[in-house]
Amino acid sequence: MTSEQQPTPGQRVERLRRAAGLSRERLAGLCGLSPTTVKFIENGRRSLTLRAAQQLAPHLGVRDLGDLFGPEVALSLDGRASHPAVNDVRRALTAWHITIDGEPESTDYLRGAVDSAWQTWHTSRHQRTAAGEILPGLLDATQRATRLHNGDDRRASLTLLAQAYHLAQAYLAWHGDREMVWLTVDRGMTAALDADDPLAIAQASWYAAHLLRAVGRGDEALDRLRQARGLIEPRVADGGTEWAEMLADLHLCAALTRARTGDQGAWSDWDAARTVVDRALPDGFVGLRTRVSRPLVDVYAVMCAVDLGDPDEAQRRAHALDPASIPSTERRGRHFVELARSADLEGAREATLHLLGRAEATSPETVRYSPVAQDMVTRLCREAPAAIRAEAVDLARRIGATDL
Template sequence: MLADVYHLAQQVTAYSVEAELYWIIADRGRLAAQDADDPLCLAGAAWAFGNGLRETGYAEEAIRVVDEAAEAIRPRLEDASNDLRGMYGALHLHAAVTCAREGHDGDAWRHWDEADRTAERLPSDYAHTWTVFGRANTDFHAVSVGVDLRTPGTALSRAEAIDLDAMPSVERRSRVLVELARAQRQRKDPAGALHWMGRAYKASPETVRYTPSARGLVADLAKETRGPLKTDALHLAEEVGVLAA
């Protein structure tokens, strides 16, 4: 329970505290998981710690951490609980996105495929308690992988399979809409990007306001959009609280 509380604190403070405090929380969460000596808890610690590594520029270390954690629980999967399988899948989605951000196309889709196979072995409406791994989140991540690989056509094609209503997390619904906005911007379609950012903000204003990548995209749209949509872009920037030069 202590490890879970630290992991929750790590997620909440990811973009809102000094880096030193964030890493103290992350490290204590990992130590608590080691003391618990529970496979699910240890895998969760790797997932949470990997988030910190990835977002601070240590992609290779993040991939290594989640890979090792996934391999450690793989032998247990045959008779595993749904939550352990869910964590296994979440680790592979984590690796898929990290590989995609590094431009490793084959590795990214290899990890996504493993997560996809795992999701197929779980109930269709299953969602892991705090990683939200399940069928819907796996489909959402396919969009993210496509965007991070800078293949917007693939991302938009994958988006045809997603069902927003199947995702219990409003944050994840908003994040995938942000990803669709990123895909449209990659295609140099400001109208499409602005449309999806507006929907993302409507789904979860907090997600857009407090996620750096989403804030950055709103600011870019406010600066770059021309013509009749300029007013809409500036209005969204004002709502989100970013400055548009």
């Protein structure tokens, strides 16, 4: 067989899946992808990324990724863009303070610093660059505080340290350093447990669930979320808005986790989140760090519909949602990427390119570092009609797409 006759990576996935006696739905559930994603990989409408290949391989009996990509495909470990501040954040995460002295920052100061960092993340158009500048100092200050404070101040410092680790996880998630992401999850959970703060533990569980889902451990993610809801639900009726905010966020995370595995039960969790927001949070409420709000609930509805492979439902859900109402520049950029994914599902390349352009205009780094956005832009450069191909290539150059 000549190189021109070699099966595509998608065809290899399909052959191996059939040989293993797996349906698309079953394979998707095992590896943490949606059935639509598996379908589109097989029929060539979506590229087989290295990350997806790593998720699929164990369930297809593959030990050498060459069995999926073929002998003619070279895999580069440097193909995914990495932010220039990653090394500074890595050093801050692994700068163990063996000895420590001096006076710690006050918990009030640290709370303001953490809140300001999250506000910057949600309002900056270049949130990863801004976070990369903030994180090393924030991690150092909160780490020092937990060592130097005692009693209630130490517990408060541990809760704030957990939040600093969560921001580090958000920053690192798209930069290809999975070991560091696992470190932030573990450290964040440890700090929250040491603080013995139910809200902090639930928040750490939310972040852990996102990583577990991303590596194909969706069932574990849902279990962690159920446990976290058990901490929060009894306190919602008599607690402040932060308890209802956390409960809604846990339901939204569960909804997305189910949708990523093709489980229509996602809508039950999404509806539970909407009920909590409508009944327990005041009009106009926006969570400072989570951005939980009525518009965010609608954003998740679009995401769930896309992951469930239903572009018509995604467009219906998006129809009444004004992107300007989304209370986070980063989430607004990701919303445009989700709408682009919906258009991509339907093969509407002009609309896909238009929406990716809006995402880039809203939050350039969301497109530059998002694997799914990079994949769509790369495919548009190869497959788009000639009338828009030059525009696609120009967008690819602006966001640093390397796989051209």
